[in-house]
Structure formats: structure tokens, C-alpha cells
Amino acid sequence: SPRKQSMMRLATLLVLTAACISAQEVPTSAAEPSTTPSVSSERLDHCATLGFDADALDCRLCDDLSTFLTPRASKKKLKQKSVDKVTKECQECCSDFSKVLEAEGRRYPKVALAVDRRRLKRYPKVANFVDHQAENIKRLEVQETNPRLPMLQFFDEEGEKIEEIRYEQKLFSLFIFF
Structure with a gap:
């Protein structure tokens, strides 16, 4: 339906916007090679590459993302695998604000x-x-x-x-x- 297509376009636009913003916010020093990179900065860089801002991503949003994408992917196994992969990547980049x-x-x-x-x-x-x-x-x-x-x-x-x-x-x- 047109409403579903509009919602999907909006979700895609939001993800792309977040990825662009995350890419712009990466400090210039992160682009310079370091002899002993910290795990934390590697995680931030990896998450930014995936389009997630690890500093601000609440794990509850990953659950919402999965819930939003799952009904649309349930018709095809391949799409469900993609949803599972994105959800897992989101979970790896998020912070648990519930505590x-x-x-x-x-x-x-x-x-x-x-x-x-x-x-x-x-x-x-x-x-x-x-x-x-x-x-x-x-x-x-x-x-x-x-x-x-x-x-x-x-x-x-x-x-x-x-x-x-x-x-x-x-x-x-x-x-x-x-």
C-alpha cells in the first residue's frame, strides 16, 4: 500500500541520514593510523561504518528496529537473514540505558x-x-x-x-x- 511504501521510505531515509551524520561526526584524528588503536575507538569506527552512532544508540531502539523490519521481511528467508544481521550489528553497537x-x-x-x-x-x-x-x-x-x-x-x-x-x-x- 502507499502508506507502507511511504513508511519504508521514511525509515530508509532516517537510517541513511543517521549514517551520514555519524560519518561527519567522526573526529579527524580517527582517520589517522595509530600504532596502538584502542578497542573503544575501533568499535566506534566500526559502528559508524555500519551507520550507527555507538555513543548515542540505546539498545531499546535496536529492538524497535527489529520489530519494524521483521513483518516486512517475513515473506522471504533471505530478507529475514538480513534483518537478523542488522539487528545483531545494532545490538553490538548500542548502549544499555535501562540501568x-x-x-x-x-x-x-x-x-x-x-x-x-x-x-x-x-x-x-x-x-x-x-x-x-x-x-x-x-x-x-x-x-x-x-x-x-x-x-x-x-x-x-x-x-x-x-x-x-x-x-x-x-x-x-x-x-x-x-
Whole structure:
């Protein structure tokens, strides 16, 4: 039907757009060969090549992707194998944010919001928070670093990092307004 075709075109367009954005966001230093590449940067590069942003991909979205693609592929075995492959690749590149949601009720003595001012314009809500509200939260320190995405870092009483959350708007809003 025309509606299904339109939905499929939209899904394809979204995947291609995400792949293009991911490819543009790869740091220039990642293109230079390194004598001892870290597993983490290799994973990020591999995932970016596949069209996934490993820093921001929630595993629940992989389940949604599988659910969306499966009915369309059920008629042909070959298509189902492709769906399974894409779902597996998605699962290898995602982060499990559900444990973050479980921690919603926790309180931490110190929280750092790590941001890159040059990239902050991509996240207007975070930029507004940093400019107008962050200084009013005693336990929060804004650190200008060079992460690909804004990050919340949670520390215990001894200053040890307990947890780190990469930017996802819904999850950030749970934590950013303490």
C-alpha cells in the first residue's frame, strides 16, 4: 500500500541520514593510523561504518528496529537473514540505558556535565541549561572537555567515577534537574 511504501521510505531515509551524520561526526584524528588503536575507538569506527552512532544508540531502539523490519521481511528467508544481521550489528553497537533508568532515585555527592562548547549548539536544551541553570546546582560542575556528546558523570564521596551517561534527551532530563 502507499502508506507502507511511504513508511519504508521514511525509515530508509532516517537510517541513511543517521549514517551520514555519524560519518561527519567522526573526529579527524580517527582517520589517522595509530600504532596502538584502542578497542573503544575501533568499535566506534566500526559502528559508524555500519551507520550507527555507538555513543548515542540505546539498545531499546535496536529492538524497535527489529520489530519494524521483521513483518516486512517475513515473506522471504533471505530478507529475514538480513534483518537478523542488522539487528545483531545494532545490538553490538548500542548502549544499555535501562540501568541508568534504574538509578534514577540515586543521589550522588558530585555530578559533572562534560561538554564541548563547539558542539553544544547541536544541543540547545543542554546549552540553555549550562548557560542559565547549571551554576545554581551546588553538586554540579560543568567541565569543558572534548566528548562527542554531552555526558553526565556521577562521582561518589571519594571522587571515584561511578557512572557515566552519554547524551540522550529523555535520560538527561531525568538527571539534569536534580
